[in-house]
Amino acid sequence: MxxxxxxSGSTNGKNYDSIMKILLIGDSGVGKSCLxxxxxxxxxxxxxxxxxGIDFKIKTVEINGKKIKLQLWDTAGQERFRTxxxxxxxxxxxxxxxxxxxxxxxxxxxxxxxxxxTEHANDEAQLLLVGNKSDMDTRAxxxxxxxxxxxxxxxxxxxxxxxxxxxxxxxxSTLAKLIQEKIDSNRLAANGxxxxxxxxxxxxxxxxxxxxxx
Amino acid sequence: xxxxxxxxxxxxxxxxxxxxxxxxxxxxxxxxxYALNKSNIPLISQLGRSQHxxxxxxxxxxxxxxxxxxQLQLSSSKTCEVADSKTINNNDYNDDSDxxxxxxVHEDENQVQLDVKRSFVSVRDVHVRDLLRQVxxxxxxxxxxxxxxLRYYQGFHDVVSVFVLVYLGDEILASGTDENLILxxxxxxxxxxxxxxxxxxxxxxxxxxxxxxxxxQLNIILKIIKxxxxxxYNKLSLGQIEPFFxxxxxxxxxxxxxxxxxxxxxxxxxxxxxxxxISTQSMNVPLLIYxxxxxxxxxxxxENFEMDIIHFDNKVDLxxxxxxxxxxQSIDNDRMWKETMINTRKMNYDKSxxxxxxxxxxxxxxLITTASGDAYYNHxxxxxxxxxxxxxxxxxxxxxxxxxxxxxxxxSTNSPELGLINKTSMTLAVSLLIGAFAVIISLQxxxxxxxxxxxxxxxxxxxxxxxTVKLVxxxxxxxxQPLESILTYxxxxxxx
Numbered sequence: 001m002x003x004x005x006x007x008s009g010s011t012n013g014k015n016y017d018s019i020m021k022i023l024l025i026g027d028s029g030v031g032k033s034c035l036x037x038x039x040x041x042x043x044x045x046x047x048x049x050x051x052x053g054i055d056f057k058i059k060t061v062e063i064n065g066k067k068i069k070l071q072l073w074d075t076a077g078q079e080r081f082r083t084x085x086x087x088x089x090x091x092x093x094x095x096x097x098x099x100x101x102x103x104x105x106x107x108x109x110x111x112x113x114x115x116x117x118t119e120h121a122n123d124e125a126q127l128l129l130v131g132n133k134s135d136m137d138t139r140a141x142x143x144x145x146x147x148x149x150x151x152x153x154x155x156x157x158x159x160x161x162x163x164x165x166x167x168x169x170x171x172x173s174t175l176a177k178l179i180q181e182k183i184d185s186n187r188l189a190a191n192g193x194x195x196x197x198x199x200x201x202x203x204x205x206x207x208x209x210x211x212x213x214x
Numbered sequence: 215x216x217x218x219x220x221x222x223x224x225x226x227x228x229x230x231x232x233x234x235x236x237x238x239x240x241x242x243x244x245x246x247x248y249a250l251n252k253s254n255i256p257l258i259s260q261l262g263r264s265q266h267x268x269x270x271x272x273x274x275x276x277x278x279x280x281x282x283x284x285q286l287q288l289s290s291s292k293t294c295e296v297a298d299s300k301t302i303n304n305n306d307y308n309d310d311s312d313x314x315x316x317x318x319v320h321e322d323e324n325q326v327q328l329d330v331k332r333s334f335v336s337v338r339d340v341h342v343r344d345l346l347r348q349v350x351x352x353x354x355x356x357x358x359x360x361x362x363x364l365r366y367y368q369g370f371h372d373v374v375s376v377f378v379l380v381y382l383g384d385e386i387l388a389s390g391t392d393e394n395l396i397l398x399x400x401x402x403x404x405x406x407x408x409x410x411x412x413x414x415x416x417x418x419x420x421x422x423x424x425x426x427x428x429x430x431q432l433n434i435i436l437k438i439i440k441x442x443x444x445x446x447y448n449k450l451s452l453g454q455i456e457p458f459f460x461x462x463x464x465x466x467x468x469x470x471x472x473x474x475x476x477x478x479x480x481x482x483x484x485x486x487x488x489x490x491x492i493s494t495q496s497m498n499v500p501l502l503i504y505x506x507x508x509x510x511x512x513x514x515x516x517e518n519f520e521m522d523i524i525h526f527d528n529k530v531d532l533x534x535x536x537x538x539x540x541x542x543q544s545i546d547n548d549r550m551w552k553e554t555m556i557n558t559r560k561m562n563y564d565k566s567x568x569x570x571x572x573x574x575x576x577x578x579x580x581l582i583t584t585a586s587g588d589a590y591y592n593h594x595x596x597x598x599x600x601x602x603x604x605x606x607x608x609x610x611x612x613x614x615x616x617x618x619x620x621x622x623x624x625x626s627t628n629s630p631e632l633g634l635i636n637k638t639s640m641t642l643a644v645s646l647l648i649g650a651f652a653v654i655i656s657l658q659x660x661x662x663x664x665x666x667x668x669x670x671x672x673x674x675x676x677x678x679x680x681x682t683v684k685l686v687x688x689x690x691x692x693x694x695q696p697l698e699s700i701l702t703y704x705x706x707x708x709x710x
Contacts, residue, residue, distance in 0.1 A: 080365070
């Protein structure tokens with residue numbers, strides 16, 4: 001757990017093996033910034049400031065002996081900011097969809113976020129569903145409900161608590177590993193079959209992402 | 215002021231300037247008091263525009279109230295001309311307590327609560343913080359309930375926080391742990407009134423149903439930079455990207471970046487920005503400040519641009535990341551702010567800004583009407599006038615939103631791969647697709663369409679629909695018109 005964090009720090013030189021662009025999205029107040037601050041700075045502040053527009057952070061992690069520089073983009077949750085935040089979906093290799101387990105509405109809205117992702121992100125992007133605030137007594141969404149939705153959407157699922165530092169590193173390490181696997185298998189496929197086809201009419205329709213199921 | 219010692223030139227200079235500053239500030243405070251007593255609006259605004267602004271919160275809140283009430287005459291207030299700090303009688307002000315709207319919950323109140331909970335985070339004392347938050351929430355809710363047509367945006371709470379501190383900060387901070395503190399009723403009424411006027415005259419563009427108009431404002435920043443330093447503009451590829459990186463600074467008038475209070479010390483830089491805006495009645499100020507900051511840290515930006523270009527997927531990300539990094543590094547630099555403010559004060563009178571705004575913004579924008587900085591001397595709007603402008607601006611925004619939604623529906627990107635096709639292969643793709651449409655149409659005409667594609671009919675329709683709109687939408691100038699008409703024809707044929 002701590003091994004992932006020990007290699008932190010923003011670097012300008014090219015002392016890393018690869019770069020991954022990761023985006024955090026979800027309703028306002030679900031804890032996106034708290035998760036990020038916990039992961040990057042190992043801090044927690046229950047009243048962390050509102051994100052307005054989009055914020056950028058960097059963290060270098062080590063996965064399977066490789067140094068991976070994570071470019072983390074934190075987004076504002078309020079609907080009106082979607083015009084702006086979707087401009088940053090381009091090139092995202094990982095997208096974390098966050099809801100609050102104590103707030104059913106944020107869970108219900110995941111479908112809307114998923115739709116936004118399919119409209120704006122690369123088909124290749126690896127998604128991950130996160131139910132945050134798992135430490136709270138006032139839970140309104142069960143683990144099973146989260147799991148069920150994740151299966152339906154065909155994406156992996158993690159419950160976390162930024163407050164208690166539960167599963168926070170796992171979110172980012174799981175995602176980074178999945179992205180790495182995708183990169184590796186794509187490289188293999190590209191070597192085996194030659195060039196990728198450009199026109200793939202079915203992709204992005206939602207059903208095709210089942211292949212990534214956890 | 216002669217500098218006697220060469221060996222410690224810098225040190226003694228700083229010392230002298232500090233003494234000078236405090237003397238200047240004391241003197242200025244007395245002049246502001248004089249201007250307030252005389253209700254001399256031109257003098258008050260002159261004082262607010264110069265260095266040190268309104269000096270401290272006591273004079274500041276009186277000056278803000280005087281100026282704002284000289285800019286908008288709310289129905290129950292006295293006329294603009296006689297508004298002054300001594301005669302402002304808050305009993306005349308309708309604090310919407312009898313208003314029907316007062317008890318009707320605004321649709322955005324839930325979001326307000328989420329943001330209020332995350333406000334004043336730099337205030338350590340829990341009791342003080344709670345008090346500040348309670349006032350903040352009351353003020354925001356009262357404005358929203360009074361004007362249900364306004365939409366709340368994340369960041370509005372940051373702006374209102376500044377007003378809360380200017381009007382009630384001294385009192386609340388002094389209260390310490392006094393749990394029985396009863397805030398002065400009059401001060402809170404003045405606070406609400408000022409926030410209300412500021413919202414209607416200065417923040418209106420941000421409180422529509424979408425961010426379209428604020429984004430238009432952001433584009434002014436790029437134009438200013440282009441005008442001032444085209445080389446820098448080109449090197450940073452500013453012509454190729456949307457300036458979303460500036461959204462939080464502009465929406466919050468820097469109160470998101472510059473915490474208004476830290477360890478019980480106010481941020482005078484931030485308050486000075488508000489002084490300048492209110493005393494020039496100009497929302498050009500935040501845009502000019504942002505442009506001047508970027509121009510001021512130009513070298514660092516260019517250096518980082520070169521250094522980081524290999525690390526980013528695209529220029530939108532790159533430019534955003536380096537601007538955020540460089541601005542964060544210099545945000546606490548007093549000298550940077552001093553220079554920025556000097557440059558901003560100079561540029562704020564630039565008449566060419568007015569024509570620039572007119573070419574870039576909707577005609578009801580605050581930058582063209584109520585906070586244009588154009589006729590700030592005693593320019594006073596009536597509530598009726600502003601309500602009319604607001605109504606028209608909302609209408610225009612709705613129209614923009616509809617147009618945008620239609621465009622988005624057309625784009626409906628089920629297959630973003632099309633974006634990968636370059637222009638040459640596009641022509642080929644177009645001919646192939648037209649061929650494909652012809653096949654579909656002929657199948658449909660002789661009725662074999664439905665029998666042939668019983669199950670796949672829907673998806674084919676989707677593909678067809680997608681390419682039709684995608685092509686209409688993506689079409690470039692040269693071939694748009696003829697193709698559009700063909701496609702429209704084809705579409706009407708198949709759907710009928």
